[in-house]
Amino acid sequence: GQNIDQPTEMTATEGAIVQINCTYQTSGFNGLFWYQQHAGEAPTFLSYNVLDGLEEKGRFSSFLSRSKGYSYLLLKELQMKDSASYLCAALDSNYQLIWGAGTKLIIKP
């Protein structure tokens, strides 16, 4: 079956760095997305990786290893507004999105 695993919850300190991991098992693979979702709001797109390596976009970076079925989202210089759920989603061979359950990130002052 197809599966996405990511931690349920993480806590970090304002100004610090946090890495949210995601492992996936899908029927074929056409890329991996990261989304941010604040409580009570819809998800917003953060990044898309289809090739191995690190993609940097400001304070956020996303990494992919296709051979390991692994990705991570790296958040630097954490701000209180980064408190949200972070959703990992993989695109399978049929271009269907397989969603993880999300990682709730709690930022403490």
Add this chain to the structure above:
Amino acid sequence: GAVVSQHPSWVICKSGTSVKIECRSLDFQATTMFWYRQFPKQSLMLMATSNEGSKATYEQGVEKDKFLINHASLTLSTLTVTSAHPEDSSFYICSARGVREVSPLHFGNGTRLTVT
């Protein structure tokens, strides 16, 4: 960037009535639109996938006669919750994808439905 507009943002209705939710892609052609439901503190649950001009594909366990989906144009899809019951109260979110299958999904702001 791509914008998806969803309306209404919230709605309260009485049990037994029907509610229509609209999802529009404002600056791109959405060949595929997706409807999700999310209960508090739970992950997104895909309800159905709709392609413009064809019947929607529903996920297992989702009643197609209860959740009517219409994707009449490349910029508009609607979800109608028919004969709503309190257990249908949830956060409904639409998303749209452009022509390329690897295009990121762009989400509407969601509709919070409360059935009394």
